[in-house]
Amino acid sequence: MSEPAEQAGGVALAPPPAAASISVRGLAKRYGEIEAVRGIDFEVAPGEIFGFLGPNGAGKSTTISMLCTLVKPTGGTATVAGFDVNRDRDAVRRNIGLVFQDTTLDTYLTAEQNMRLHAELYGVSRELVGPRMQQVLEMVGLWERRKSAVATFSGGMKRRLEIARGLMHSPRVLFLDEPTVGLDPQTRSSIWAYIRELKNAEDITIFMTTHYMDEAEFCDRIAIMDKGVIVVLDTPGALKASIGHDRVTLQTADDSGAIAALAEHFEITAQMSEGAVVFGVPEGEYFVPRLFAELGVPIRSVSVSRPSLDDVFMSYTGTTIRDAEATDAERNRATVAAFRRRG
Amino acid sequence: MAQATTEGSLAPPHRHAPPVAVRVPSSSVRGELRAVKIVWQRELIRFSKDRLRILTQLVQPVLFLFVLGTGLSRLASAGTHGVDLRTFVYPGVLCMAVLFTAMFSAASLVWDREFGFLREMMVAPVRRSSLVLGKCLGGATVASFQGLIVIALAGLVGVPYSATLLLAVFGIQLLLAFAITAFGVMVAARIKQIQSFMAVTQMVMMPMYFLSGAIFPVSGLPAWLTVLNRLDPMTYAVDPMRRVVFSHLRISAAARQALDPGVTWWGWHVTSLVEVAVVAAIGLICLGVAVIEFSGRE
Numbered sequence: 348m349s350e351p352a353e354q355a356g357g358v359a360l361a362p363p364p365a366a367a368s369i370s371v372r373g374l375a376k377r378y379g380e381i382e383a384v385r386g387i388d389f390e391v392a393p394g395e396i397f398g399f400l401g402p403n404g405a406g407k408s409t410t411i412s413m414l415c416t417l418v419k420p421t422g423g424t425a426t427v428a429g430f431d432v433n434r435d436r437d438a439v440r441r442n443i444g445l446v447f448q449d450t451t452l453d454t455y456l457t458a459e460q461n462m463r464l465h466a467e468l469y470g471v472s473r474e475l476v477g478p479r480m481q482q483v484l485e486m487v488g489l490w491e492r493r494k495s496a497v498a499t500f501s502g503g504m505k506r507r508l509e510i511a512r513g514l515m516h517s518p519r520v521l522f523l524d525e526p527t528v529g530l531d532p533q534t535r536s537s538i539w540a541y542i543r544e545l546k547n548a549e550d551i552t553i554f555m556t557t558h559y560m561d562e563a564e565f566c567d568r569i570a571i572m573d574k575g576v577i578v579v580l581d582t583p584g585a586l587k588a589s590i591g592h593d594r595v596t597l598q599t600a601d602d603s604g605a606i607a608a609l610a611e612h613f614e615i616t617a618q619m620s621e622g623a624v625v626f627g628v629p630e631g632e633y634f635v636p637r638l639f640a641e642l643g644v645p646i647r648s649v650s651v652s653r654p655s656l657d658d659v660f661m662s663y664t665g666t667t668i669r670d671a672e673a674t675d676a677e678r679n680r681a682t683v684a685a686f687r688r689r690g
Numbered sequence: 691m692a693q694a695t696t697e698g699s700l701a702p703p704h705r706h707a708p709p710v711a712v713r714v715p716s717s718s719v720r721g722e723l724r725a726v727k728i729v730w731q732r733e734l735i736r737f738s739k740d741r742l743r744i745l746t747q748l749v750q751p752v753l754f755l756f757v758l759g760t761g762l763s764r765l766a767s768a769g770t771h772g773v774d775l776r777t778f779v780y781p782g783v784l785c786m787a788v789l790f791t792a793m794f795s796a797a798s799l800v801w802d803r804e805f806g807f808l809r810e811m812m813v814a815p816v817r818r819s820s821l822v823l824g825k826c827l828g829g830a831t832v833a834s835f836q837g838l839i840v841i842a843l844a845g846l847v848g849v850p851y852s853a854t855l856l857l858a859v860f861g862i863q864l865l866l867a868f869a870i871t872a873f874g875v876m877v878a879a880r881i882k883q884i885q886s887f888m889a890v891t892q893m894v895m896m897p898m899y900f901l902s903g904a905i906f907p908v909s910g911l912p913a914w915l916t917v918l919n920r921l922d923p924m925t926y927a928v929d930p931m932r933r934v935v936f937s938h939l940r941i942s943a944a945a946r947q948a949l950d951p952g953v954t955w956w957g958w959h960v961t962s963l964v965e966v967a968v969v970a971a972i973g974l975i976c977l978g979v980a981v982i983e984f985s986g987r988e
Contacts, residue, residue: 417813440815441714451806455736467728468814469714470721479710517712549709 366429368393368520368552369414373423376409383409385575386423391552391568393519396542398566399556400660406575407556408448411524414554415445428519441469444513444521448528450505454498458489458508461497462515469516483511486548487541503534510541514549521545523555527562539565560656569656573664583656590654590662593631597624597638600645608642714815725816726824733795733828737835744836747794751787751840754779754905755847771945776847778949781931782904784840784859785924788867789899791836793891795829796874800887803878818984822875826977829871830864837863850938858934865966866927869973876976879983898924903932909951920955923972929953930962 369391376384384406391397399407412418414427416436425432428442452461462484466476484490487507497505506526513521526542527535539562546553555566563569563583570580579586597617599605605624609615617626628634631651639646715721737743759776766775802808811821841859845851874891881887901915902924911919919925929952936950953960 415813417809437717437815440813441716445813447806447809449806451808451810453732453736453802453807453810454805455739456732460735464728464732465810465814467724468811468816470718470724470815471712471714475710475712479712482710515712516714517709 366393367391367426368395369397369425369427369554371414371423371425374410374413374420374425375422376406376413376418377421382575384413384420387572387575387577389570389577389580391554393552394546394550395567396546396553396555396565398563398569399554399572400558400560400563400569400656401556401572402558405572407558407572408524410572411522411554411556415443415522416440441516442519444516444518446506446509446513446521446523446526448525450509452497452505452509452512455496457494457496458484458500459493461508462493462512465512465515471516479515479517483514484508486514486544487511501534503530503537506530506534506538507541510538510545514545514551517549518551520552520554523553525556525558527557527559535559535562560660563656571660571663578663579659586659587654587656590627590658592627592629592654594652594654594658595626595628595631595634595638596620596650596652597626598622598647598649599624599642600647605642605644605646608644612641612643613637717815717817722817722820725814725820726827729811729821729824730828730831733798733825733832736798737795737832743794744839747791747836748787748839750790751783752843754786755783755840755843758905759847769948771942771948773939773941773945773949774848777849777935777939779905780844780847780849781859781935782899782902782928784837784863784931785866785902785904785928786899787840788833788837788863789870789895789924792829792833792867792870793874793895795832796825796871796878797884797887797891799825799875799878800881800884803882804884812984819981822977822981822984825875826868826871826980829874830868833867833871834860834864837867848939849935852938855934855938859931862927862931862934862966862969865969865973866924869923869927869969869976872973872976872980876980876983879980898922901925902928903953904928907949907951908953920953923969925953926960926965926968929960930965933962 367390369389371387371389373386373388374384375382375386387406387410399410401407409418413420414425414432416432416439420433427439430438430442432439453464456464459480462480463476466480471479480493481490484493487510489504489508489511492500492504497508500508510521510523510526513523523542527538530538542553542555543565545551557563566583568580568582569586570577571586572578579589581589597605602619602624606617606619609617609624609626613628615626615628617624619625635649635651638649755776759774759779763770763775770778799808802811812818814821838860841856841863844856849855877890877894878887881890901918901922903919904924908916908919908925908929932950933952936946941949953965
């Protein structure tokens with residue numbers, strides 16, 4: 348679907364419609380019997396922070412590996428920075444930066460040596476290696492530590508160094524596979540601060556996977572992936588709005604009477620949860636006055652909350668992300684085993 | 691602190707300076723050479739940081755040369771026509787010095803896989819052959835450096851410090867080190883765990899070493915051993931090395947005949963040049979297979 352050409356004022360040299368940074372059509376990956384990714388479609392616009400959200404084993408990492416040309420798709424097509432991942436592997440690689448779940452640094456070397464090694468492998472012109480390295484290392488706050496061996500770095504520092512290294516060659520798309528997994532909350536939020544700063548400082552598209560709901564909030568758009576398919580794709584705000592109701596939590600003098608009254612007067616099915624009456628209703632704040640007027644049961648307290656991404660995940664997959672991970676652990680192991688067998 | 695800006699800079703430090711524009715060029719010969727060079731350099735940096743490794747990998751050659759050589763010399767004196775047994779085993783020890791170091795360099799590829807760094811190289815927009823070549827050259831350089839230490843010991847075992855001898859020995863060592871690293875890299879392409887790699891290489895290296903004639907003359911052997919000796923690639927590194935060393939010794943013709951008989955193929959006396967060519971060919975074949983193995987990987 349191409350956007351209509353610009354028509355304003357009959358400009359003779361209308362710029363071409365902005366091509367998608369990532370465009371995916373029917374992408375699939377099968378490992379023997381196991382379908383890790385079952386034909387997915389999506390587009391990522393230039394400059395976007397696009398998040399892939401889902402439990403472990405949902406197919407996020409397989410998708411990212413296909414987009415990075417590390418794994419060959421068994422079906423469908425994908426272009427990254429305008430290049431086909433199957434036909435133009437090297438061109439894709441020249442235009443992307445990668446930060447993997449597991450560290451890929453040489454811990455024997457210093458931070459600077461790791462950066463220079465990367466610059467050499469990517470053919471960065473010699474006179475730019477120094478200035479560019481300084482810029483990206485300063486961005487992640489490691490410029491002063493450039494002469495230290497990576498072995499002396501903490502987990503958070505290593506991750507920051509990997510992000511800086513992934514940016515060394517000015518990629519058009521940066522892939523971050525679970526960039527904050529295994530880090531403490533404070534380090535996680537600092538990584539996010541760097542990612543947001545990066546978006547302001549550089550002309551770059553960021554594609555990332557995460558299974559932390561709170562991190563998905565930082566993305567411009569998110570795709571929720573479950574069991575190899577994208578179940579929904581939108582902005583975090585729209586996703587939460589799509590649930591269509593707020594969560595109302597009531598404490599009353601007579602909880603069972605309140606549940607009965609809700610069913611009778613408002614046709615609302617409420618539940619008991621952690622000692623309170625809980626139900627969903629559209630535009631909760633406008634509902635509260637009616638509640639006081641018509642419920643007929645004394646109310647001790649009321650709270651109204653907007654749906655969280657947890658609620659979104661729940662409503663689209665029928666399970667919480669933590670429960671999904673527990674049930675998917677088995678399937679995930681099978682995928683890993685199949686992958687190992689292939690060598 | 692970080693505020694100490696460089697003297698004379700006019701522009702105030704900017705929160706978001708425009709990004710330094712970097713462009714990744716299309717593949718070119720120059721780009722590939724840079725990749726070869728940096729992978730080679732990495733091996734050197736790692737080796738130079740690992741002093742302990744330099745030391746530990748000297749233990750085995752030194753043991754063979756001074757302990758085994760000295761200890762067995764009493765038993766062997768009848769058969770060596772007065773030549774010091776240590777002088778006889780010296781060429782074999784030179785080969786051993788590079789054998790272990792080169793194999794260890796190749797093993798680091800398995801480490802690289804385990805610790806993830808291999809991935810950083812594999813996703814780079816360069817040919818896999820450049821990475822493999824850089825790795826093999828790096829291993830060869832590092833192993834030859836280790837060999838230099840053993841070369842320096844020549845005087846202690848009655849081998850003269852002659853320029854031609856040292857140069858020839860070093861040249862053969864370099865070639866052998868390259869071939870061994872290429873062999874190791876070829877094996878490492880298939881093996882995912884360091885324990886398995888070590889087990890496989892031990893299983894290969896020890897027979898290779900013992901069959902090569904590093905510790906016995908290669909003539910007058912039982913038929914089965916002759917066959918195994920001639921099939922062992924290492925034979926073709928030890929033999930020319932021994933010829934070079936022995937050509938610089940003043941010993942009796944009988945001793946020369948007994949200790950440095952030279953390798954024969956069906957009665958034909960194989961020349962040093964052919965022997966060196968055999969080592970080079972094996973190295974190149976291993977390199978080629980290693981490149982194919984790594985190129986096939988996603």
